[in-house]
Amino acid sequence: MNETHTNLTRKLKQYSALATPLLALAGMADAQVIYQDVDPDVVLAVGDQYSLDLNNDGAVDFAFKVTTYGTGWYFAGLIPYPPSASNYNAFAGYTQTFGGGPSIYGFPSMFANGDLIDENRPWIGMQNLIWTSSGSSYYFYAGMVSNYYGDIFGQWSGASDRFLGIRFSPDGEELHYAWIRCDVNEEGSQLTIKDFAYEESAGLPITAGSVTGVAENSLPPFNIYAFEGYVYVAVPDGNYTDAKLSVVNVLGQTVIQNEQVSAGSRFNLNPFGKGVYVVSVSRGEEIFSRKITFR
Helix, strand or coil, X not given: CCHHHHHHHHHHHHHHHHHHHXXXXXXXXXXXXXXXXXXXXXXXXXCCEEEECCCCCCCCCEEEEEEEECCCEEEEEEEXXXXXXXXXXXXXXXXXXXXXXXXXEEEECCXXXXXXXXXXXXXXXXXXXXXXXXXXXXXXXXXXXXXXXXXXXXXXXXXXXXXXXXXXXXXXXXCEEEEEEXXXXXXXXXXXXXXXXXXXXXXXXXXXXCCCCCXXXXXXXXXXXXXXXXXXXXXXXXXXXXXXXXXXECCCCEEEXXXXXXXXXXXXXXXXXXXXXXXXXXXXXXXXXXXXXXX
């Protein structure tokens, strides 16, 4: 057995040893999902904004808007609210800086039905989006779709019945996990908010689209690992039939698409350079995504 494989095996064993007791502890609490249908659906066109109060406590948790800058830049997105670095509210996603300057852009990840939303996601809050220049603070809304004269940034272009992964803190201390179901048209000029749900018990995960609690000791359908520029996938139930892997970089460009996953297979990302990638594995209607970083 070579050294690379030995090190990978050690990492996987360490992950399994840590994950099992944590999942068992999570299953001890009573999961209770609070669901709210947005009826009629909120449809935002260019110039529209919408404030969402997830738990109906009178405080806005997230703000959405659709806008255009000039004649060729359409934008549909959201921010955690209020826009303060001390706000614990956040979305699962990633950030990117363009042009070498301090301007930081956030991009929410797009979840499919059944994806797990928990503390292990890469969470982006206002503290990640605010930058200071000449003594003043600035931020941009996070782009579900940022259509810059035909160049699409973000994962949501043409999305239908997909989910935002959300966390929020009503008391500024405990965190609750939630999903919001949305559509976004291809050019980013229309955003539809359909329904949402959150886990009433602080710290417990929720699955996208679920209106009931996460099952005790539930496991994600796939495990995704990165090691020395390669991606490895483990399928806990051993069923690799029709399991496919796709990889998207931070620009929203697909670098690997629908590659068959099998036991022991690995996928080389070294040709695409170091950086942040979103790796997704699908099998029928199941899908699981994870952000990885190669340095």
